[in-house]
Amino acid sequence: MSVAIDTASAPAPVQETRSDRIVMICNYTALGLFTLAVLYPLVYVLSASLSDPKNVVSGKVWLWPVGFSIESFKAVFDYDSIVTGFSNSVLYAVGGALLATVLTLFAAYPLSRKGLPGKGIIMALFVFTMMFSGGLIPSYLVVDRLGLLNSRWAIVLPAALAVWNMIITRTFFQSTIPEELVEAAKVDGCTDFGFFWRVVLPLSKPIIAVNLLFYAVAQWNSWFTALIYLTNEHLFPLQLVLRQIILQSQFDPSQVRDTAELIRMKELQEQLKYSLIVIATIPPLLVYPFVQKHFVKGAMVGSLKG
Amino acid sequence: MATDTLVRRTPARSGARPAKHAVGLGTRMRRNWQLYAMLAVPLIWLAIFAYWPMYGAIIAFKDYNVVDGILGSRWVGFKHFERFLESYQFGRLIKNTLVLQIYELFATFWPPILLALGLNMARRKWYRRSVQLITYAPHFISTVVVVGIIVVLVDPNTGVLNQFLGLFGAGPIDVLNNPDYFRHLYVWSSSWQTMGFSAIIYLAALTSVSPELHEAAIVDGASRLRRVWHIDLPAIRPVAVILMILNIGTIMTAGFEKVLLLQNTLNLQTSEVLDTYVYKLGFASQVPQFSYAAAIGLFRSVIGLVLLVLANTLARKFAKSSLW
Numbered sequence: 001m002s003v004a005i006d007t008a009s010a011p012a013p014v015q016e017t018r019s020d021r022i023v024m025i026c027n028y029t030a031l032g033l034f035t036l037a038v039l040y041p042l043v044y045v046l047s048a049s050l051s052d053p054k055n056v057v058s059g060k061v062w063l064w065p066v067g068f069s070i071e072s073f074k075a076v077f078d079y080d081s082i083v084t085g086f087s088n089s090v091l092y093a094v095g096g097a098l099l100a101t102v103l104t105l106f107a108a109y110p111l112s113r114k115g116l117p118g119k120g121i122i123m124a125l126f127v128f129t130m131m132f133s134g135g136l137i138p139s140y141l142v143v144d145r146l147g148l149l150n151s152r153w154a155i156v157l158p159a160a161l162a163v164w165n166m167i168i169t170r171t172f173f174q175s176t177i178p179e180e181l182v183e184a185a186k187v188d189g190c191t192d193f194g195f196f197w198r199v200v201l202p203l204s205k206p207i208i209a210v211n212l213l214f215y216a217v218a219q220w221n222s223w224f225t226a227l228i229y230l231t232n233e234h235l236f237p238l239q240l241v242l243r244q245i246i247l248q249s250q251f252d253p254s255q256v257r258d259t260a261e262l263i264r265m266k267e268l269q270e271q272l273k274y275s276l277i278v279i280a281t282i283p284p285l286l287v288y289p290f291v292q293k294h295f296v297k298g299a300m301v302g303s304l305k306g
Numbered sequence: 307m308a309t310d311t312l313v314r315r316t317p318a319r320s321g322a323r324p325a326k327h328a329v330g331l332g333t334r335m336r337r338n339w340q341l342y343a344m345l346a347v348p349l350i351w352l353a354i355f356a357y358w359p360m361y362g363a364i365i366a367f368k369d370y371n372v373v374d375g376i377l378g379s380r381w382v383g384f385k386h387f388e389r390f391l392e393s394y395q396f397g398r399l400i401k402n403t404l405v406l407q408i409y410e411l412f413a414t415f416w417p418p419i420l421l422a423l424g425l426n427m428a429r430r431k432w433y434r435r436s437v438q439l440i441t442y443a444p445h446f447i448s449t450v451v452v453v454g455i456i457v458v459l460v461d462p463n464t465g466v467l468n469q470f471l472g473l474f475g476a477g478p479i480d481v482l483n484n485p486d487y488f489r490h491l492y493v494w495s496s497s498w499q500t501m502g503f504s505a506i507i508y509l510a511a512l513t514s515v516s517p518e519l520h521e522a523a524i525v526d527g528a529s530r531l532r533r534v535w536h537i538d539l540p541a542i543r544p545v546a547v548i549l550m551i552l553n554i555g556t557i558m559t560a561g562f563e564k565v566l567l568l569q570n571t572l573n574l575q576t577s578e579v580l581d582t583y584v585y586k587l588g589f590a591s592q593v594p595q596f597s598y599a600a601a602i603g604l605f606r607s608v609i610g611l612v613l614l615v616l617a618n619t620l621a622r623k624f625a626k627s628s629l630w
Contacts (some may be wrong), residue, residue, distance in 0.1 A: 020530045028433065031424045034417075035437050038444060038498060041455050044466060048458070056464060107348035110341035117335050122345065125352065131555060132611050134359025135603030136581070137588050137596050141365070141376065142358050158355050161348055192340035221448030224563050228589055239450045246454040247567060270464055277454050284446040289439070 386601035422508035441502025555614030
């Protein structure tokens with residue numbers, strides 16, 4: 001095990017004792033088990049979605065696809081509510097993320113500046129909402145009162161700022177934009193708007209990426225606001241459609257008379273759940289490796305100093 | 307949290323403009339008007355979507371009806387709170403909420419710490435990378451999908467769990483519809499989902515440990531486990547305390563969406579918590595009881611706030627680290 005020193009934080013000892021080596025082997029094994037435990041359900045669902053429907057129902061799928069078939073994926077795309085749900089979710093995720101990121105930057109930057117009068121009070125106003133809220137019913141009444149019920153704005157607007165993200169962003173500004181830079185720019189006659197636009201934003205690409213990702217994923221995954229604010233099925237996000245198909249079909253006794261047809265439908269219906277799960281999971285997982293670097297950095301900045 | 311005062315602290319290095327701290331408040335506010343203009347947008351949002359509902363919560367003390375609105379409805383004092391405290395639901399809801407959340411606190415607390423310690427110890431880069439990449443992934447999966455995965459895995463007829471049990475001749479278990487399994491299902495799936503992501507924060511704390519500490523310990527003949535115990539664990543203790551406080555503060559609210567998704571008429575006995583009950587009163591019953599539901603919601607928020615303040619005080623006293 002005496003490998004050349006890696007960039008890992010723990011330095012390699014000159015020589016390892018026997019017990020240390022055993023600890024190390026246990027550690028690698030434990031990490032491996034943890035990882036497999038996380039991975040297995042995901043792999044299983046993916047395999048089941050790609051298997052022959054018969055083999056899924058009869059329980060022949062354990063790890064890899066048995067009898068490769070993409071029939072259920074075709075069925076998914078024939079389902080109108082899934083297709084509209086998918087495009088609605090994309091719209092909510094993209095629009096919501098853009099709006100929320102702008103709002104977050106607008107809140108975080110002024111609050112990161114030293115000596116802005118009233119900063120402490122405003123910050124307290126934001127932080128207090130993390131600890132106390134009016135509750136579900138009063139929030140619903142507000143959205144109702146604003147006339148937003150059953151509109152796309154009801155999904156996007158109430159989620160347009162997360163205080164935790166704002167704090168992370170503020171910490172990022174505090175640690176990357178030195179006060180001297182602001183002073184120097186002011187001496188050169190730069191306004192606050194100009195400074196924000198020309199200096200702060202170009203320096204903040206990582207935190208902007210983190211915010212966009214956080215908000216987009218949150219919107220993509222949200223369903224409860226849609227459940228209470230929307231009744232028009234054409235506006236439903238994918239998650240709500242998923243809930244109807246995966247979680248509520250259970251209690252829906254099938255109305256089909258013909259036994260052969262019933263069995264076929266049941267088979268496909270079972271598998272439809274697997275392929276739906278796969279389709280709903282892929283977009284966030286696709287985005288995340290690309291921003292992962294930024295994202296870990298951003299999350300750490302926030303957690304260490306927030 | 308940062309305690310920035312209204313008055314600017316006397317700048318130590320303002321040689322160029324020595325009279326700065328003498329500038330009046332009004333002047334300083336006028337000079338920063340563009341910053342306030344930026345702040346105005348999120349503040350308006352905050353007022354509408356965070357503070358307006360807080361004001362609206364006064365319907366908990368009224369008999370709200372749609373015609374009269376929030377202000378016009380009749381005051382009834384603590385009627386709704388009394389009704390809730392006396393109802394047969396009260397004891398069960400409180401118990402279910404607390405048991406579920408404390409169990410979850412336990413199940414989601416130690417796995418990320420173990421994972422972070424293990425990752426920090428591992429020296430093979432590709433191994434660390436892949437373990438991290440895989441264990442973070444569930445964080446990005448939606449609650450609906452996680453519950454969907456649970457549902458297909460434990461399905462009594464086709465699920466892999468019961469197929470597995472069938473190999474040993476054990477009969478199929480209907481995990482979803484059994485109140486005895488609800489809590490385990492809920493809590494360990496949360497642990498599965500959050501483990502990798504929560505480990506990031508601990509890892510960050512661990513990478514800030516100076517390598518010299520480890521080197522010195524190695525020279526002194528400390529074994530690997532000893533170094534974990536005496537160097538790594540103390541390094542993550544403050545972070546662990548803060549996270550614990552945050553979690554205790556959200557003990558009354560967290561995880562409501564997943565509870566609602568996993569809930570069905572057969573497991574209500576353990577799965578009905580305060581928030582799901584509020585939801586049902588307000589949105590899923592024939593006659594919405596907004597005031598009663600708002601009262602229960604407010605009750606929950608106030609207890610949550612008290613718990614948070616309490617946890618913070620305890621942490622400041624005993625662990626020397628706190629949120630504020």
